[in-house]
Amino acid sequence: MTDFPVTALRSVELGTPDLAASVDFYTRVWGLDVVAEAGGKVFLAATGEDFHVLELKQSDRAELRKVTFRVRSADDLTALFASTVAAGCAVLREVGPADAPSGGERFVIREPQGSVLEFVFGDQRREGRVVANRPYRLAHVNINSAGIEALSDFYRQTLGFRLTDRSKLMAFLCCNADHHAVVLAEAPTNGLNHVAFLMPDLESVMRGSGRVVDQGYPIGWGVGRHGPGDNVFAYFVDPQGVVAEYTAEVLQVDKDYRFRGPDEWVWPPGRTDHWGIAPPKSEACKKAQISIGFSGA
Ligand SMILES: [Fe+2]
Numbered sequence: 561m562t563d564f565p566v567t568a569l570r571s572v573e574l575g576t577p578d579l580a581a582s583v584d585f586y587t588r589v590w591g592l593d594v595v596a597e598a599g600g601k602v603f604l605a606a607t608g609e610d611f612h613v614l615e616l617k618q619s620d621r622a623e624l625r626k627v628t629f630r631v632r633s634a635d636d637l638t639a640l641f642a643s644t645v646a647a648g649c650a651v652l653r654e655v656g657p658a659d660a661p662s663g664g665e666r667f668v669i670r671e672p673q674g675s676v677l678e679f680v681f682g683d684q685r686r687e688g689r690v691v692a693n694r695p696y697r698l699a700h701v702n703i704n705s706a707g708i709e710a711l712s713d714f715y716r717q718t719l720g721f722r723l724t725d726r727s728k729l730m731a732f733l734c735c736n737a738d739h740h741a742v743v744l745a746e747a748p749t750n751g752l753n754h755v756a757f758l759m760p761d762l763e764s765v766m767r768g769s770g771r772v773v774d775q776g777y778p779i780g781w782g783v784g785r786h787g788p789g790d791n792v793f794a795y796f797v798d799p800q801g802v803v804a805e806y807t808a809e810v811l812q813v814d815k816d817y818r819f820r821g822p823d824e825w826v827w828p829p830g831r832t833d834h835w836g837i838a839p840p841k842s843e844a845c846k847k848a849q850i851s852i853g854f855s856g857a
Pocket of ligand 1: 805
């Protein structure tokens, strides 16, 4: 599994009606650091190599403003731009210098179901370090879709992702050795389901979750171990109603990974995780997972 033009999910941009409250949550509570402020946005880093993993911007409502992927080469950037235009995406920024402090070349499009996607090559990296109990990088973004098969086709045919698994309600798509970088969830309307941050290990998911709970944010779902991807999870609802996940131990896959479909991804009655210990998801978490739209949509 080596021929992916997109090499990583790098960052997401969230709009928030209370920028100060969101910055406070994602630093003091969640474990990120502010690394830059520019163009009305606050850029937050995890402890890994990415310059930043989260951009926050004041907005009328909580919303997903953008998902940013890193691309393998300048040629791939040009080719992806052409293929997204051919697939009917609206061009928001042509290929050119990025305006984020991390730099590089980028283009920005809106795919047909409304999410804004940015593709970057040559962005600034830094020396990452593993810090216990703090996010290292993004793990995946989960996108609600009222037309999941069409969006799955777009990610595979236009962006070069591969479908690793398909459960009854979700499509899991990879662009590197992680079992999934993008998950598509069947939903009544398009939008953001949640953003997952990779923790260094299971212990960090547990201790990080304890820190978040101590600050007054209960676990919305978990702790448990997912089916597809086999990753450990704990879901929370941030102060503006965005669902954020701590995860770890994401299954690493290669070209020999065997795809399994909905008939094989079936839980025994009453179970929603491999361990069988995750309590039912909270109503607040369920609601939040279908409440965040795309900016401009
Ligand atoms: Fe997730």
